[in-house]
Amino acid sequence: MSFRFLSCNTCGSVFRTPPYFETETYPDDYYGEDADEKFWFSPVFPLRKLERDSRAKYLTRKARFKTAALDIGCGNGKLLKHISRLNPNCSITGIELDSKAARRAAKIEGIRIFNQGLHRSDLGEDKFSIISMIHSFEHIANPEKTIQKLSKISNDNCLLYIAIPNRTSFQFNLFGKHWFHLDPEWHLHFIRPETLIIRLEKEGFEYVKSKHFNPVQNMSGFIISVQNLFTRKRNVFYDMLMNRSRLKKIIGVIAFLLYGISTAILFFPALIEEFLATLFRRGATIDIREEINKTIVNFKF
Secondary structure, eight states, rough: OOOOEEETTOOOOOOEOOOOOOOOOOOOOGGOOSSSSOOTTTTTTHHHHHHHHHHHHHHHHHTTTEEEEETOOTSSSHHHHHHHHHTTTTTEEEESSSSSSHHHHHTSSEEEEEEEETSSSTTOOOOOOEEESSSSSSSOHHHHHHHHHHHTTTEEEEEEEEEOOOOOOOHHHHHGGGGGGGGGOOOEEEOHHHHHHHHHHHTTEEEEEOOOOOOOHHHHHHHHHHHTTOOOSSSSSOOOOOHHGGGGSSHHHHHHHHHHHOOOOOOOOHHHHHHHHTTTTTTSSEEEEEEOOOOOOOOOO
C-alpha cells in the first residue's frame, strides 16, 4: 500500500492518508524474532538499555513519591520494570496491543497489561502520577482525542513524558520520504512540538522541558535514512537487526556486512548531524516533559 502525507496549513503538522486509522495489531516481525528482546544483534542491547534507563531514572527522580505509572505503548515493559525497581512502591501498568511485545511484558512481576489500545482499555477510575508515551503517540489515531484522554487519566500532580518523531527536524527536511522515522506503515501523524505543547496546556498540563539529544534514536535514524536513499525497500538494515532469518541465505549475509560497513562510514556524519541538531533544537526525535500544577521552565525548541 502507498501512503501520502498532507500538511496542515494552520499548524504545519503532517497527517497520513489514506486511510486515517490505527492498527488493531502488529505482525510478529515488527517486534523481532528474539524471545525477550526486539533485536537479536547483541551490540544493540546496551544502547537501548542506556536510553531506557536514562528515561526511567529521570521519571523516578522527578516522581520519587508517586505511586502509579502508566506506559502507553509499553513494548516489552522494560521501562516500567526499571521504574518499579527504582521505586518499589509504584504500581506499574502498561498498554500494548496483543502481540509478541505484550507477551514479553506480561512476564514482568507485578505489571498490569491492557491489550486493547489506549481508547479501548478499561482503566476504570484509575488516575496516574506518571504517564509515558515513548514513540507511541504517533501510532494512535486522533491526537486530539488522545490528549483529552491523557488529561482524564492524570492525577493532580502528574508527570507526563512524550517522545515523538520531530516534524521540524533537520532529518525530516533532509530525507523526506526516505526518513527512517517516517515509518508510513505505522505512523499516522507528526504533530509539531509547539502545537502539541500548546494543546496539552489547554488540558491543564504545563511545559517543563524538551530534549533533542538522543544519539540512539537520532544517529541510527540518520544512518538508516541515508541507506534508504539507495534501496527500494525501507529500513532494510533495521529489519535485519530484528530478524535473524533475513540472513539465512548468503545474499542476506553479504547485504548485512555491506550495511555494517556503510554504518561505520556514516557514523561520524551522523554524529555531526546530531550535534548540530541538538544545538539548533532540531533533533530527529524530541522528548517532551509536562507536569500538572508545576512551574513552566526551559521553554525552548
